[in-house]
Amino acid sequence: MLNTKKTxxxxxxxxxxxxxxxxxxGKNQEHYIGKERVILKEHKSFQEGxxxxxxxxxxxxxxxxxxxxxxxxxWIDSRGIVVDQTAWKPFTIIGKQQIRVVDMANRPxxxxxxxxxxxxxx
Numbered sequence: 423m424l425n426t427k428k429t430x431x432x433x434x435x436x437x438x439x440x441x442x443x444x445x446x447x448g449k450n451q452e453h454y455i456g457k458e459r460v461i462l463k464e465h466k467s468f469q470e471g472x473x474x475x476x477x478x479x480x481x482x483x484x485x486x487x488x489x490x491x492x493x494x495x496x497w498i499d500s501r502g503i504v505v506d507q508t509a510w511k512p513f514t515i516i517g518k519q520q521i522r523v524v525d526m527a528n529r530p531x532x533x534x535x536x537x538x539x540x541x542x543x544x
Contacts, residue, residue: 459491459541462537465477473532476535480515480521480539482515485517487517489515489541490541491513493513493523494540495507495538496535498533506527
């Protein structure tokens, strides 16, 4: 399902944490790859014209740690098929900081999304 580099594919299924979250589309999800040190505090979707747009807030709950991470959004159609995805987007988040990101689908047939978060193992 994930079209990522071989190193990400080698991660075992046991390291994935899958949580169903509520939102406009109803089925959107988040996946964590690696240790969950940065959390997805909230996310929601809304239509902008014919396209689905997602706003998400990431938070580093630790007071002192600086965390580097990447995230990606998979865009899903009404049949549940991943039809597009964003590039992996890196950022650094210091302790107790929140970062808000916004992404928009490139296709009008997108009805849902999945946010994938990857943090390096320390």
